[in-house]
Amino acid sequence: MKDKDIIDLYWQRDERAIAETQVLYGKYCYSIAFRILRNREDSDECVNDTWMRTWNAIPPKYPERLALFLGTITRNLSFDKWKRKNAGKRGSGEMMITLDELAECVPAAVSTEETVENAELERTINLFLYTLSERDRNIFLRRYWFVEEYSDIAARYHMKLNTVKTSLFRTRKKLKAYLEKEGIWV
Amino acid sequence: MSEEKRNRAMQIFEALSAVDEELLESSERGAAKGAEGCGHSQKNIQTNRNLFNRFPLGRFVVAAVCFVVLGALAFGIDRVYFQPKGTSQLEFTEDMAENAAPAEDAMPGEGGMAGQPESNAAQKEDVTQKEEQAALDAAKASEIVSLTETEARKRAVFGAYVPERIPEGFVFDFAAAAFAQEREESLQIGFVKGADEIVISIRQESLEEYKKHSDSPVFQKEELSLELIEEQLQKAQDLGDTTSLGGCFAVYFEDDDILVEYRGQAEAEEVLGMLQSMPVEVR
Numbered sequence A: 001m002k003d004k005d006i007i008d009l010y011w012q013r014d015e016r017a018i019a020e021t022q023v024l025y026g027k028y029c030y031s032i033a034f035r036i037l038r039n040r041e042d043s044d045e046c047v048n049d050t051w052m053r054t055w056n057a058i059p060p061k062y063p064e065r066l067a068l069f070l071g072t073i074t075r076n077l078s079f080d081k082w083k084r085k086n087a088g089k090r091g092s093g094e095m096m097i098t099l100d101e102l103a104e105c106v107p108a109a110v111s112t113e114e115t116v117e118n119a120e121l122e123r124t125i126n127l128f129l130y131t132l133s134e135r136d137r138n139i140f141l142r143r144y145w146f147v148e149e150y151s152d153i154a155a156r157y158h159m160k161l162n163t164v165k166t167s168l169f170r171t172r173k174k175l176k177a178y179l180e181k182e183g184i185w186v
Numbered sequence B: 001m002s003e004e005k006r007n008r009a010m011q012i013f014e015a016l017s018a019v020d021e022e023l024l025e026s027s028e029r030g031a032a033k034g035a036e037g038c039g040h041s042q043k044n045i046q047t048n049r050n051l052f053n054r055f056p057l058g059r060f061v062v063a064a065v066c067f068v069v070l071g072a073l074a075f076g077i078d079r080v081y082f083q084p085k086g087t088s089q090l091e092f093t094e095d096m097a098e099n100a101a102p103a104e105d106a107m108p109g110e111g112g113m114a115g116q117p118e119s120n121a122a123q124k125e126d127v128t129q130k131e132e133q134a135a136l137d138a139a140k141a142s143e144i145v146s147l148t149e150t151e152a153r154k155r156a157v158f159g160a161y162v163p164e165r166i167p168e169g170f171v172f173d174f175a176a177a178a179f180a181q182e183r184e185e186s187l188q189i190g191f192v193k194g195a196d197e198i199v200i201s202i203r204q205e206s207l208e209e210y211k212k213h214s215d216s217p218v219f220q221k222e223e224l225s226l227e228l229i230e231e232q233l234q235k236a237q238d239l240g241d242t243t244s245l246g247g248c249f250a251v252y253f254e255d256d257d258i259l260v261e262y263r264g265q266a267e268a269e270e271v272l273g274m275l276q277s278m279p280v281e282v283r
Helices: A003-011 A016-037 A040-057 A066-086 A094-103 A118-131 A134-144 A150-156 A161-181 B003-018 B021-033 B042-054 B058-081 B088-100 B112-123 B127-141 B149-154 B207-213 B226-238 B268-276
Strands: B144-146 B171-180 B183-193 B196-204 B218-220 B246-253 B258-265
Touching: A003 A016, A003 A066, A016 A040, A016 A066, A016 A094, A040 A066, A066 A094, A066 B003, A066 B021, A094 A134, A094 A161, A094 B003, A118 A134, A118 A161, A118 B003, A118 B021, A134 A150, A134 A161, A134 B003, A134 B021, A150 A161, A161 B144, A161 B171, A161 B183, A161 B196, B149 B171, B149 B183, B207 B218, B207 B246, B226 B246, B226 B268, B258 B268
Parallel strands: B218 B246
Antiparallel strands: B144 B171, B171 B183, B183 B196, B196 B258, B246 B258
8 A cells, every 4th residue: 555545544534544554664663663762562662652643643744755754753752762761870772872972962061052942953953964965964864863773874875884983973073063053052 | 971961962862853854765765875985886887988988889789789688678578468377477577576565664665675774673673682782883883083183194004095285275174093893994084175075085905895885986096197087076976966076986005905085075186186195104
């Protein structure tokens, strides 16, 4: 079944929409959840919650790219769950490593500035991504959006592990500089 | 990491959820494009052009061969589509269609290849193994060392390949050494001039090895000429990789078995001068 047909089922309030979404995008969403949570039960739960959220969102929404629409919901739900489970913990695992890396992008504190609004930060990061080469941008998104491991990214783009590492290292530095230049204080 | 810093990192992670969908989609497309270096097939174009230059009749021979192959294909398709159901050829095409169908977890319009890492990740269910892998990756990730320009120039072996002559107006941006098992694997150095940048990647690697993972054109130092470099920059423009005089190719230095990959936007003459200034005596 095509995306359009599935979305039409949602609009008709036909419950087969959920079953069809599960068939087509179950693994895709599960993999996004699992990379963040590293736990089967939690990942399954997030995927099921994704279907419920989607059911409630369509209509009125009509996603242009269903996979990404679902993936974004899964990512948000999974990260919320991860935060609840890891609140105040030192922790380890891929998600913690990912955050450690992203912490390198946090601009140096400037006391006079106020914390930026989320929407402003989103807009700035989005603009920043357009300043990158396609290659560096893709690597950055695979790592920090999809939480893919270095080795998976290297395999995906047929690159050497070091190329991936260096690209990410550099992009993090660039993001930090960009946020500072834009006066963004996270 | 302090709680405060982690919270800020989380804010950035969350902000990434609002990334334009086209960018995310592009990260899927990249999988099929797949290439270290330039990310296009310049090498193939170059090879074909050289062949045509050497053999002027080559293009006519190629055209004739293409015509014959297309004819044979058309005949084959015709046979497959008009075979009675249940014959071996029909089963074969159905199998092929099944194999070519997108994976369940692939993005819309993407083939199975793009979705492969997702399905792989979904299958990796042994959490312990994953944790170990994550720890390993973390260790690997920490093996990138940031360097100053002077430090980069002083590196043993690779330092000699940091260009002495930098195109006018470009200033040092970054340098990073990548290590694997305590051995320096590569050195990358970047220079910027406004929005333009030059990135030089230096690594010890044989020509054969490089060709296995990269489709960028690669030349010997002796082959470098203004014409050749202009051609590379022009090709990058033709392929739509850049709107300015950008390009990506590699130079192989046989004596040290060193590969220097150039990626950036600068005038051909300056790029040539820069590449010819390698290797320099290590200070």
